[in-house]
Amino acid sequence: MKIDLLCRVIDNYGDIGVVYRLAKALSALEPTLELRLIVDGLSSFSALVPEIEPCREEQRCRGWEIYPWELPKGQARQRFRAYRPRLIVEAFACGKPAWYEELVFDPADPEPRTILNLEYLTAEDYAAEFHLFRAATRSPLVRKFFFMPGFTEGTAGLILDRDFAATRERLSDPAGRQAARLAAARRAGLAFSAADAARLWVLVFSYERDFRRIVADLAAYGQQRPLLALVAAGRSSSPFFAAWEEAGRPFPAHQIPFLRQEAWDELLLAADVSIVRGEESLARAALGGRPFLWHAYLQDEAHQLVKVQALLDCMRPHFAPEDHAVLSSLFLAFNDRRVDSPASGGGEALLPFLERLPSLETGFASFARKLDSLGDLALHLLTFFREIG
Amino acid sequence: MIMTGDIHGGTVFKVGNDVYIVQRMLGIKGGRNGQVKRLRVKNIVTGSTCELGLDMGEKFEDVQLDYHKMKLSYIDGDTYVFIDQESYEQYELTKEDLGDNAGYITPEDDFEVEVCFYEGKPVGMTLPIAIERTITYCEPGVKGDTSGKTFKPATLDTGIEISVPLFCEIGTKIKLDTRDGTFIERVK
Numbered sequence: 001m002k003i004d005l006l007c008r009v010i011d012n013y014g015d016i017g018v019v020y021r022l023a024k025a026l027s028a029l030e031p032t033l034e035l036r037l038i039v040d041g042l043s044s045f046s047a048l049v050p051e052i053e054p055c056r057e058e059q060r061c062r063g064w065e066i067y068p069w070e071l072p073k074g075q076a077r078q079r080f081r082a083y084r085p086r087l088i089v090e091a092f093a094c095g096k097p098a099w100y101e102e103l104v105f106d107p108a109d110p111e112p113r114t115i116l117n118l119e120y121l122t123a124e125d126y127a128a129e130f131h132l133f134r135a136a137t138r139s140p141l142v143r144k145f146f147f148m149p150g151f152t153e154g155t156a157g158l159i160l161d162r163d164f165a166a167t168r169e170r171l172s173d174p175a176g177r178q179a180a181r182l183a184a185a186r187r188a189g190l191a192f193s194a195a196d197a198a199r200l201w202v203l204v205f206s207y208e209r210d211f212r213r214i215v216a217d218l219a220a221y222g223q224q225r226p227l228l229a230l231v232a233a234g235r236s237s238s239p240f241f242a243a244w245e246e247a248g249r250p251f252p253a254h255q256i257p258f259l260r261q262e263a264w265d266e267l268l269l270a271a272d273v274s275i276v277r278g279e280e281s282l283a284r285a286a287l288g289g290r291p292f293l294w295h296a297y298l299q300d301e302a303h304q305l306v307k308v309q310a311l312l313d314c315m316r317p318h319f320a321p322e323d324h325a326v327l328s329s330l331f332l333a334f335n336d337r338r339v340d341s342p343a344s345g346g347g348e349a350l351l352p353f354l355e356r357l358p359s360l361e362t363g364f365a366s367f368a369r370k371l372d373s374l375g376d377l378a379l380h381l382l383t384f385f386r387e388i389g
Numbered sequence: 390m391i392m393t394g395d396i397h398g399g400t401v402f403k404v405g406n407d408v409y410i411v412q413r414m415l416g417i418k419g420g421r422n423g424q425v426k427r428l429r430v431k432n433i434v435t436g437s438t439c440e441l442g443l444d445m446g447e448k449f450e451d452v453q454l455d456y457h458k459m460k461l462s463y464i465d466g467d468t469y470v471f472i473d474q475e476s477y478e479q480y481e482l483t484k485e486d487l488g489d490n491a492g493y494i495t496p497e498d499d500f501e502v503e504v505c506f507y508e509g510k511p512v513g514m515t516l517p518i519a520i521e522r523t524i525t526y527c528e529p530g531v532k533g534d535t536s537g538k539t540f541k542p543a544t545l546d547t548g549i550e551i552s553v554p555l556f557c558e559i560g561t562k563i564k565l566d567t568r569d570g571t572f573i574e575r576v577k
Contacts, residue, residue, distance in 0.1 A: 090446055093425075093444040093445040093446040094446060095445070095446035095447075096446070117444045117446060119425060119444075124418065126416060126418040126425070129416070129427070130418070130425055130427070130442060133427065133442045134441065134442055135441070135442035135443060135444050135447070136404050136441045136442065136443055136447065136449070137404070137447055138403060138404060138405070138447070138448065138449045138450050139405055140404070140405030140406070141405075144444075144447070146425060146442055146444065299419065303419060
């Protein structure tokens with residue numbers, strides 16, 4: 001079986017991160033599978049997988065063929081003519097480069113082609129409504145379907161790649177967790193002591209915002225239980241450290257360099273509480289089964305609040321009503337903004353969330369088990385392609 | 390080529406050899422990078438209907454159509470009779486042919502519509518994107534709520550129901566978007 005994965009990089013590493021994870025998961029499930037990745041942001045891909053060279057016209061990595069979006073005319077294009085696209089995954093309705101579109105809609109090609117539009121992750125009801133729903137194309141030989149990740153039955157679920165599952169297993173063993181946390185920190189360039197390992201680890205990876213209230217609540221909770229912050233490189237780093245400095249450095253906070261995906265997963269799973277953003281990190285945090293706070297991608301007219309409420313509705317059955325009330329209030333306040341800036345937000349209360357951590361942990365673990373029960377998106381995808389022939 | 394974003398009620402487009410007209414937008418949902426749409430379409434050659442999805446990554450071949458400016462003359466049951474403003478010829482379309490667009494027009498309207506013809510046969514109608522209609526029923530307005538963020542159902546003078554902001558009253562004239570039936574603004 002040969003599958004083409006197409007991806008355009010919209011927001012740094014989120015989209016390509018999903019495609020990379022999907023490629024890993026598909027290859028692990030079906031070692032004889034031939035994968036061709038056509039990516040418009042090879043430099044972003046290279047940041048996740050340093051073996052990838054951003055400027056090469058064609059290359060192989062982990063057994064995959066990797067091509068740039070604008071593939072120059074040459075041998076590589078000839079290869080696509082010889083082995084025409086038959087099974088295609090368009091990540092997030094990314095469309096196709098013109099040269100590829102020509103091949104897919106070539107009227108002289110009599111064989112059927114199947115495209116799955118792997119859509120963005122949402123907890124809204126429409127994920128189940130659109131999953132595997134037929135999408136129109138201009139050719140009867142090109143069949144297209146929506147393929148919806150999600151948090152509920154009737155969707156494709158989330159990608160449960162083996163690397164992630166193994167890391168989660170390792171970090172969920174209470175006997176080995178502290179040592180595994182220290183190892184994860186080491187791989188992120190942090191030399192932590194056993195005392196550091198015993199602290200509450202709070203991972204911060206959001207869009208830019210006002211962190212003064214978050215830092216104040218962390219500082220207050222730090223009086224009860226020692227904690228440290230692990231601040232990921234990127235948009236939240238500078239405003240977080242500004243608030244932390246302004247508060248007089250009330251707890252240890254460490255800048256995390258950009259990490260390759262496997263190391264990032266490990267650190268996320270090593271953290272006790274995480275603030276995550278977008279969709280890929282949300283999926284990892286949710287599957288990780290530990291308390292998290294989600295910063296949703298900003299949308300027009302604050303539509304992100306609809307998406308946050310939908311997620312909260314999915315999570316509701318897994319939490320005691322009073323825990324869910326605290327969770328809802330925090331998630332909605334944290335996401336109530338019209339713009340991402342170091343001055344936006346600030347109306348949220350993290351402290352009540354932190355004070356309920358023991359019971360919240362049970363709820364988040366239950367939610368993760370529910371997500372596991374939906375199965376692996378990559379396996380669902382392979383099964384669909386096999387069945388459709 | 391017709392891009393996915395250009396497809397709405399009344400749009401005619403080709404899927405393979407089939408020519409479809411959009412009768413109803415069943416759902417438009419937004420993601421970060423666009424929209425997914427679910428729509429009910431009618432094959433204008435065979436008359437059969439089906440549901441289709443659309444994503445933002447596709448484009449479709451144009452269909453050769455002729456458009457004639459007309460006014461709705463009268464409605465007889467489910468038949469809508471249009472009159473060509475130049476030739477004064479009359480053409481009939483059924484309510485089903487018009488799909489959602491049937492809910493935006495009355496014979497009293499002073500605006501013209503474009504009836505589209507495929508191979509000489511009238512198959513549908515396109516409307517101005519924004520039209521004005523009057524609310525004939527809704528729950529009383531909420532004074533002071535001018536945010537426009539909270540909505541309530543309202544019946545229009547054409548008989549269809551749409552969502553309008555809480556500040557609207559019976560008799561309020563509004564502007565709405567005929568592509569998806571959403572409220573645009575109150576007409577002052």
